[in-house]
Amino acid sequence: MSPINDKLTEMYDMQTKLDQRIITERGISKTTDEWVVGLTIAMESEIDEIRREVNWRWWKNSKPIDQTALQEEIVDVWHFLLSLSRVVGMSPDDIHRIYMEKNAENHARQSGTSEKEGYEVSK
Secondary structure, X not given: OOHHHHHHHHXXXXXXXXXXXXXXXXXXXXXXXHHHHHHHHHHHHHHXXXXXXXXXXXXXXXXXXXXXXXXXXXXXXXXXXXXXXXXXXXXXXXXXXXXXXXXXHHHHHHHOOOOOOOOOOOO
């Protein structure tokens, strides 16, 4: 296992413990569907918080970006993403493997070598 994957595994395990604590202490019982919906709504909320940290409103005066707050909001998304990964049965090794496969496919799409329709490169 690579050092990066070791770190992903550490984060995954820490999130699993936090999730288990919350579920136990709060007596939560949800179906997979309910978890997926709840976690994706939570991620959408965190993404909105990320957006609020940057100057996306072209009609307002810019403000300094608080890098610390921005990074904390991004990490909040990671918390929910790790939980979602666990809920749908993905291990850290699965995350790594599927990411590597999809990244290679995304490069193939950009170079026009993908078998997926719509990514042919015009010359």
